[in-house]
Amino acid sequence: MALSKDRRIGKHAILLLLSEDSSEHVAMLEQLNWKSCTGKVGAMDTHKVVAAIETAAKKNGVINPDLYRESHALYHAIIEALNGITRGQVQIGSVLRTVGLSFAVLRGNPYENEQEGEWVAVSLYGTIGAPVKGSEHETIGLGINHI
Structure with missing residues (x-):
């Protein structure tokens, strides 16, 4: 059960997020048969951040919206990433x-x-502060969960 050095999902999620031109990185990920999507969200409500990420993942085929376990795994990865963004208190507007x-x-x-199966990683980068x-x-955050 060794983690493959060149297949570290968290590292690749962060590199994809921070890359200036993601097309080269996406092509390499597709060779691994990995799925990905990127996007942006601005909000004062945590549920809007969660909804934007879930919607993008579903629309881009990263997760199957008809399988609860996939949505559930994504949700936990998002919350873990938000913990990094908010320093352990998943609160924004409140x-x-x-x-x-x-x-x-x-x-x-x-x-x-x-046989270890698939995992999902969510990386977040941007700004946080008073409105x-x-x-x-x-701020930056990373969440990883098994599917």
Whole structure:
């Protein structure tokens, strides 16, 4: 059950998110038979961030919207990534904070043994702060869950 060095799903999710030109990275991920999508969301409500990421993953075929276990795995990866963004307190608007985030969702098998199955990773990067222009700072988060 060894994690493959060149198939680390969290690392690839972060690289995909931060790459200036993601097309080359996406092509490499497709060779691994991995699925991915990227997007942006800005909100003062946590549920809007979750909804934007879930919608993008479903519309881009990263997860099957008809299988609860896939939506459930994605949800937990999103919440884990939000924990990083919000420093462990998954609250935004209720504590007068707003976020402007880019996200990447990646699905694949990071193990040498294919029988280990697929995992989903969610990476978030952007700003968080008071809802006043110029009162924000950078933030990053990563969540990984098995499907």
